[in-house]
Amino acid sequence: MPAEGLLAASWLLIALPLAGAAVLLLGGRRTDRWGHLLGTATVVAAFVLAVACTVQLAGLDERAADVELFTFIATGELDVTAGLLYDPLSAVFVLLITGVGSLIHVYSIGYMAHDPARRRFFAYLNLFVAAMLLLVLGNSFVALYVGWEGVGLASYLLIAFWYTRPAAATAAKKAFIMNRVGDVGLALAIFVMFAQLGTTSYAGVFGSVGTLAGGTITAIGLLLLLGACGKSGQFPLQAWLPDAMEGPTPVSALIHAATMVTAGVYLIARSAPIYDLTPTARAVVLAVGALTLLIGAIAGCAYDDIKKVLAYSTVSQIGYMFLAVGLGPAGYVAGLAHLLAHGFFKAGLFLGAGSVMHAMDDQVDMRRFGALWKKLPITFATFGLGYLALIGFPFLSGYFTKDAIIEVALDRDDVWGWVLGGVMVLGAGLTAFYMTRLMLMTFFGRARWDEGVHPHESPSIMTAPMIVLAFGSVFAGALLVSVLPLSGWLEPVFGEPEEAAHVVAPALVGLVVTLVALAGAALAWLFVGRREVPVTAPVRVSPVTRAARHALYADAVNESLFMRPGQWLTRALVWVDNRGVDGAVNGLAAGLGGSSSRLGRVQTGFVRTYALGMLGGVVVVAGALLAVTAG
Numbered sequence: 001m002p003a004e005g006l007l008a009a010s011w012l013l014i015a016l017p018l019a020g021a022a023v024l025l026l027g028g029r030r031t032d033r034w035g036h037l038l039g040t041a042t043v044v045a046a047f048v049l050a051v052a053c054t055v056q057l058a059g060l061d062e063r064a065a066d067v068e069l070f071t072f073i074a075t076g077e078l079d080v081t082a083g084l085l086y087d088p089l090s091a092v093f094v095l096l097i098t099g100v101g102s103l104i105h106v107y108s109i110g111y112m113a114h115d116p117a118r119r120r121f122f123a124y125l126n127l128f129v130a131a132m133l134l135l136v137l138g139n140s141f142v143a144l145y146v147g148w149e150g151v152g153l154a155s156y157l158l159i160a161f162w163y164t165r166p167a168a169a170t171a172a173k174k175a176f177i178m179n180r181v182g183d184v185g186l187a188l189a190i191f192v193m194f195a196q197l198g199t200t201s202y203a204g205v206f207g208s209v210g211t212l213a214g215g216t217i218t219a220i221g222l223l224l225l226l227g228a229c230g231k232s233g234q235f236p237l238q239a240w241l242p243d244a245m246e247g248p249t250p251v252s253a254l255i256h257a258a259t260m261v262t263a264g265v266y267l268i269a270r271s272a273p274i275y276d277l278t279p280t281a282r283a284v285v286l287a288v289g290a291l292t293l294l295i296g297a298i299a300g301c302a303y304d305d306i307k308k309v310l311a312y313s314t315v316s317q318i319g320y321m322f323l324a325v326g327l328g329p330a331g332y333v334a335g336l337a338h339l340l341a342h343g344f345f346k347a348g349l350f351l352g353a354g355s356v357m358h359a360m361d362d363q364v365d366m367r368r369f370g371a372l373w374k375k376l377p378i379t380f381a382t383f384g385l386g387y388l389a390l391i392g393f394p395f396l397s398g399y400f401t402k403d404a405i406i407e408v409a410l411d412r413d414d415v416w417g418w419v420l421g422g423v424m425v426l427g428a429g430l431t432a433f434y435m436t437r438l439m440l441m442t443f444f445g446r447a448r449w450d451e452g453v454h455p456h457e458s459p460s461i462m463t464a465p466m467i468v469l470a471f472g473s474v475f476a477g478a479l480l481v482s483v484l485p486l487s488g489w490l491e492p493v494f495g496e497p498e499e500a501a502h503v504v505a506p507a508l509v510g511l512v513v514t515l516v517a518l519a520g521a522a523l524a525w526l527f528v529g530r531r532e533v534p535v536t537a538p539v540r541v542s543p544v545t546r547a548a549r550h551a552l553y554a555d556a557v558n559e560s561l562f563m564r565p566g567q568w569l570t571r572a573l574v575w576v577d578n579r580g581v582d583g584a585v586n587g588l589a590a591g592l593g594g595s596s597s598r599l600g601r602v603q604t605g606f607v608r609t610y611a612l613g614m615l616g617g618v619v620v621v622a623g624a625l626l627a628v629t630a631g
Contacts, residue, residue, distance in 0.1 A: 006053050007065040010086050013049055013094060013137065016042045018130035024123035032119045036112070039122030040105040043129055047098035054091045063088055063492045066139060073142070077198060085139035085202065089493045092336065092486075093136040093266055096343050097259055101129050103465035107351050108250040110461035111358065115248075121161060125254065128154035132259045136266055140201040141190045144267070148186060148231070151260055152179045158255070159247040171243040178240040182230015186267075189223035192216065206273040214278070221274055221281025224267060225288065232264030232318050235292040239554045242299075242311040249354030252307055253347045256314040262339055265321045269332055272494060276328065285326030286416075290423045293319030295552055297430035301437070302548035304537055305364045306353050309438050310346070312551070313390065316427060317342050323420060324405040331408045332494050333487045337480045338401035344472030345389040345397055351466050352383035356442060358462070359455040366441040367535050368450055373443040375455035378463045380443050382470040387439055389473040391432040391517050394510070397477030402428065403510050404481060413503045428513050432520030440528045448535055 020042035024035045031038070057063055064087040072082035086094075105125060112118045131150025138144045160172030193200055196216060197208050209217060228234070233241030241261065245252055255261060268275065268285060275282050296316030303309050317338070324335025357364060359376055373380040389396040392403065402424070409420040449455065457463070480486045487497045547553060 006049070006056050007086055008067060009049075010053050010065070010067055010084055010137065011069060013046050013053070013098070014130050014133045016046045016049070016130075017126040017133070021123045021126035021130060024119050024126065029119075035119030036109050036122045039119075039126050040102070040109060042126055043098060043105050044102045046129070046133070047095075047102045050091070050094045050098045053086060054095060057086060057088070057091055078194060080140060080142045080200060082143060083139040084137045084143075086137065087493060088490050089266075089270065089336075090136050092340065092490070093262070094133060096262075096340055097129060097132050097136070100343050100347050100469070101125075101254065101259065103468055104250050104254050104347065104351070107253075107354070107462050107465040108248075110459050111250055111354055112248065117161070121158075121248065124154055124157045124161065125250070128158060128254065128259070132263070135263055139203075141193060141205065142200045144270075145186060145190060148183065148227070148263065151231070151263060152176065152183065155179075155244070155255055155260055158251040159244045161247055161251065165246065168246040171240075171246040175240040175244050178237050179230045182227045182237055185223040185226025185230070187227075189220050189227065192220055192223070202270070209274055210277060217274060218278045218280045221271070221278045222284060224271055224274070225281065225285055228264030228267045228322075229288060230264075231267075232261045232322070233292075233315050234264065234288050234318060234322055235295060236554075236558070238292060238295065238315050239551065239558055241315055242308050242551065245305070245307040245311050249307070249350060249357060252311070253350035253354070256311060256346060256350060261314060261318055262321075262343070265318065265325060265335060265339055268322070268325045269336060272325075272329075272332060275326075282326050282328060286323055286420065289319045289322030289324075289326055290420055291319075292316070293323065293423060293427045294430075295319075295554070297427050297434070298548050299551045300434040301430060302545050304366050304441075306356065306366050306369075306438060306442060307350070307364055309366075309434060310349055310353060313349075313431065313435070314346060316431065317346070317390075320402060320405055320424065320427070323424065324408065327405075327408050327412070327420075329494055330411065330498065331405065333490055333497065334401070334404040334408050336490065337477070337486045338398075338405060340480055340486070341389070341397035341401045341472075341476045344469050344476050345386040348382055348386040348466055348469035348473055349390065351462070351469065352379050352386060355379040355458040355462055355466065356383075358458050360449065361453055363450065363453070366438060367533055367537065368448050369442045370445045370449070370533065371443070371447040372455055376443075376457050378457055379466065382463070382466040383443075384439070385470045385473045387435050389477070391435050391521065392428055392513055393517075394514055395478065397473055397475070399510065399514075400477030400481040403506065403513055406513065407502060407504070407506055407509050410504050410509065411502060417503075425513055425516050429516040429520035432517035433524045436521040436524035437528050440524065441533055444529065445533055448533065 020039050024031050024039060027035070057065065064085065067084040067086065069082045069084070071079070073080040105122070108122065108125065112121050115121065128151065131147050131154050133147070135144055135147030135151060138147055156172050156176045159175055160168050162168045163172075190200055193205050196212055197205055199205060199208075209220075212220075229237045241256070244255060247255075275285070293316050296312045296314070296319060300309050300312035300316065303312065321335045321339050321342075324331040324338065327334075355376065356369065356372065356379060359372070359379075360369065363369070385396070389398045392398040406421050406424045409417050409424065411417070412420075491497070541549075550556065
């Protein structure tokens with residue numbers, strides 16, 4: 001239905017942070033003194049507007065509002081109108097992006113206080129939020145794609161913010177290139193939609209996709225999945241995400257918690273009418289989610305960099321979400337509930353890691369931490385609540401949302417349902433292991449600090465957002481699953497939820513997952529808590545640990561299969577171009593030049609030479625004529 005009231009002005013959600021980015025980038029050094037305040041204010045204002053729009057949306061019968069802005073593309077048969085769709089699904093993401101984004105902006109005021117380029121940092125943050133909001137609010141796949149590419153650009157700028165560091169510049173390029181691989185899939189999917197259906201709007205595509213052949217629908221689903229894997233760091237495009245830790249910690253929280261990595265989950269959930277028609281593509285989504293879940297969890301067990309452990313945790317948790325949305329109608333709500341809860345506790349964990357780094361002179365090696373719980377009481381408390389929520393401690397956020405996904409998998413009541421459920425339970429145990437290891441190495445045991453380091457609690461401008469996120473870590477899961485069920489809010493998008501006939505009682509699922517998580521935590525205590533943590537990582541380790549330290553050789557595989565063959569092909573093409581194409585052109589030019597030079601020598605400028613030439617010509621012509629006459 002057409003938008004009215006505040007919903008008609010929902011374009012301001014994008015315009016506010018975009019205007020903030022423009023002012024800070026174009027204003028230059030004149031905005032240095034207050035740029036961080038403007039950048040934060042625009043996102044906070046967008047959050048307030050998002051809350052108001054969502055309240056108005058809840059009062060509508062259809063709970064969906066279309067906002068037409070202007071004609072974006074009008075050429076031939078392609079007619080794309082720039083417009084926004086504010087419905088329950090986009091509202092959920094808008095609230096998450098602006099809400100958690102506001103807290104990260106506030107935190108960044110303190111974290112980046114001494115950085116001379118703080119104003120530019122906030123400009124990039126604003127640009128990122130604006131692009132992400134366009135991605136989730138657009139009413140067509142073309143609008144989504146514009147926001148998609150904007151997010152890719154902004155993430156590149158943020159990861160490479162400290163571009164003088166070679167590691168940061170390399171990580172940004174890696175993220176940009178691997179995302180471009182996924183973006184090709186999304187672009188091709190949009191091309192196929194237009195070629196087959198003549199439209200790219202959600203309403204047009206979802207209304208007529210059922211008329212396509214099964215193979216075409218599957219192709220669209222797989223191409224969309226490729227795009228989702230790139231943005232969300234899923235197999236085989238997951239290697240960029242941990243390296244993105246080279247950016248400032250608030251960037252890690254923004255990218256890994258509430259925004260960029262959730263874009264792939266949003267794309268698949270938004271495209272539910274397509275995936276509901278292609279069991280093959282949905283099965284591939286399940287396989288990708290399950291495999292990525294295990295890769296991230298295993299790698300997280302072996303790293304000593306606190307931010308990289310959390311990054312691999314994100315890879316694993318997004319795998320849970322992919323697996324959930326791949327389970328079909330019953331899994332969409334469960335996956336999105338976990339996405340929202342994850343936004344709270346993972347943002348809190350990353351901001352807590354930034355607080356630890358702030359106290360330890362930017363040190364990230366957990367082997368050089370220890371005994372920090374007394375020095376950083378607020379950070380320890382908020383980080384601890386995020387840790388408990390992530391491992392699924394009873395009655396905290398992760399307990400409700402993660403168990404719901406496992407229940408949906410088991411409700412399939414087939415072999416694959418049990419396999420997927422087993423993978424997720426194993427993932428829960430591994431999550432408890434690596435997160436308990438992180439807690440023990442960071443906050444407990446003997447102090448292993450470098451000489452001259454004096455740990456201290458972060459200022460209130462940093463701890464206040466952490467406290468707010470800690471409340472979300474505790475209560476968000478119960479709120480989304482029991483108090484204000486997300487399934488009812490999303491009913492206009494995914495339909496009325498069916499009453500689940502649970503194969504395994506939810507209480508039993510919760511008990512098993514809790515016991516497995518406790519076993520993982522106990523193993524971490526046996527390996528780390530009872531032993532002295534060496535400051536230097538052991539070199540002689542098992543092949544499993546060595547593989548985990550190298551992220552199961554994901555980079556090596558990508559380099560062997562794609563990067564090096566690409567380099568060889570490029571070198572071969574350069575050689576062919578230099579020796580073949582350029583050689584032929586240069587050879588022809590040289591031949592013509594030499595011939596003209598030699599012919600030029602005939603032109604002597606002497607009359608007697610020309611007369612002799614004319615005489616010779618006359619003799620030749622006369623001879624030819626006599627020969628013809630005689631014949």
